[in-house]
Amino acid sequence: MPELPEVETIARGLAPLVVGRTIEAAEVTWAKSCGGCAETFASRVVGRRIEGVRRRGKMLLVDLDRGMLVAHLKMTGRLWVPPEDFQADNHTHIKMRLSGGVPLHFRDVRKFGWLRCLSTGELAAMDLYRTMGPEPLELDAAGFRKLFAGRRGAVKALLLNQKVIAGVGNIYADEALFTAKIRPDAKADRLSAKRLDRLYAALRAALEQGIAENGASFRDYVNARGDAGSFQNSFQVYGKKGHPCPRCQAELQAATVAGRTSTYCPRCQKG
DNA sequence: CCAAGCACCTGACGGC
């Protein structure tokens, strides 16, 4: 699942491949993936020059000379520059051709993701910077603690809530909670400052390691060129129900918290 | 404010 480190890896890899190029053609074969109307999408992007590639939370932002391409990859989405001999399969929903003959494809097996071309006005209405929570890697410990004050919900539900903090998904939430020795269903407003500081450090460490390892590739995720990351080899608990805890050897358990499967150690993670 | 359930989709996998 592309979470913050995966989207960051894609943005960094995509930039040198596409910045400075002009979108010369666009073909949409699944209109829902571009916001509903293939013709509107094509007319908006064709002729635009790509000026930058960035990330905000889990969203991928492609700056254009007028407007912006905004993508959410959800679980299986991919925005990439395929190799020259790549034959687009039936999961490729948008094919763009950039100047210099460079292809830029949007592919999404599950079709939950999307890629839209937004005008400056639409971007202002979307207000990515205010409706989404702060970036965890641009936040200090005190700012992080404030996010949990007066919140009665489960700590994991808050970590996954993009309005509270941007970019964290199921993998990095479970890994950070394990490192911080906090159960996913612990009530947020009952965590001491000391434990929140531990969670802050653990979350940053997990995200930074994820970026350093080019993301976690255990299902569909690959970077902008189609290469796998390696963070999946560093998972301590995610997807490891029934395995021994890497810290205390107790059997890892799974429970549903905030509607998601959550894997944790029942002995060394405390509620 | 918070939780739970559903919808959106497809592929993988286990059971029979």
Add this chain to the structure above:
DNA sequence: TGCCGTCAGGTGCTTG
């Protein structure tokens, strides 16, 4: 073999 149910999970929506 193949059919069927279940699961995977990000987010927006509704309902309680």
